[in-house]
Amino acid sequence: MPTAVEIEELLRGADLRVTQPRIAALTAVHQHPHAETSTIVEAVRTDLGEVSVQAVYDVLRALTEAGLLRRIEPAGSVARYESRVDDNHHHLICRSCGAIADVDCAAGATPCLTASENHGFEIDEAEVIYWGRCPECLAAQSN
Amino acid sequence: MPTAVEIEELLRGADLRVTQPRIAALTAVHQHPHAETSTIVEAVRTDLGEVSVQAVYDVLRALTEAGLLRRIEPAGSVARYESRVDDNHHHLICRSCGAIADVDCAAGATPCLTASENHGFEIDEAEVIYWGRCPECLAAQSN
DNA sequence: GTTCTTAACTTGAACGGTTCCAGAAAGTTG
């Protein structure tokens, strides 16, 4: 978990102005992996008081475009954000409760970019989502 | 491409009533792989005249739940439907124009279900999306 | 420090895909 100073350095390093909403939003995502926008809005408001929803959307977009956050959008879910970027990990998602867990890429560090046939496409990312049931939902189901 | 009779057999085989909107919608998806809902609505209306949007949504949901269609929902896109089911193929999506191509699973017939660590999840599907640029967009870019 | 410029934030409204609801219509069973 980065300190406040490190969060600021991340922002400056990405040529982004250091503002309270950005610090708060970036910190919130580090604290809540795979958080959806509304969760981040709440966290930011807990920190700073009133902040507009649009400001948070703007901040999240700016941070995502700068590469400080990664936006994921699993089918049937709203957008979620995570702070692990550029490490090529994948996700494990529970069909019942939507819980998300990280999994390192099975293929290693620079993985999965090899499709069996590429149809002339230039591939830059392979996104893998493992769908299933989380331990909690499995336990609840068997009761 | 299945004939009209085969489409009807598909419906009956799934214990679904055979209705005009269902036949038209299922045929439309076979003809337009990865079509979004609005495209299917247009195709159905071309066939049958006026059909409500909600009817098409209902039909698509029924067909999807029956396993006759598969719904895909790539990030940043609306829902799309395809008629290839249960053959475990994946998708290649163009970041600029949204074009989608099918790719067979690199790992074979029953593939990819092995995450490096499963966190106690019971995994039933691995969805892979290869992101990149299609040949057309690559060509347009280099001009 | 003050001023200036530009990016960021606020407020309010709109948008688009999707779903919900109640009632009418049509397919299926006996």
Added chain:
DNA sequence: CAACTTTCTGGAACCGTTCAAGTTAAGAAC
């Protein structure tokens, strides 16, 4: 053919997200 469901229609609502115009504040230059 009659009864019973399921499906389809029409209309409205919902929700996450985006757009637009104006105000505020961060960072750079003087």
